[in-house]
Amino acid sequence: MDFQEQIGEISNSLVDDGIEVIELDNSSHFEVKYRVELVDTTKSFLLYSNKEVNQPSRDWLFDMRLYAEQFYADSSSMRLNELGIRME
Numbered sequence: 001m002d003f004q005e006q007i008g009e010i011s012n013s014l015v016d017d018g019i020e021v022i023e024l025d026n027s028s029h030f031e032v033k034y035r036v037e038l039v040d041t042t043k044s045f046l047l048y049s050n051k052e053v054n055q056p057s058r059d060w061l062f063d064m065r066l067y068a069e070q071f072y073a074d075s076s077s078m079r080l081n082e083l084g085i086r087m088e
């Protein structure tokens with residue numbers, strides 16, 4: 001499922017909870033990493049991408065992916081999440 005059309009609405013609904021949505025497909029991953037880890041360290045973020053993850057050697061956000069919770073919205077992942085089965 002592609003949430004690209006709904007990302008604006010999702011972003012607006014999370015603002016009240018103090019969560020900012022960053023669309024990775026439209027952002028420099030280096031700038032996002034700098035901001036999240038060094039500038040706005042007390043703020044919460046939801047990082048959204050509709051693209052496949054880069055190889056670790058080419059991924060500026062690889063270390064963040066290791067400690068952050070990832071959520072996949074494809075139908076298989078959604079069903080596994082409902083059943084309480086975690087994908088690794």
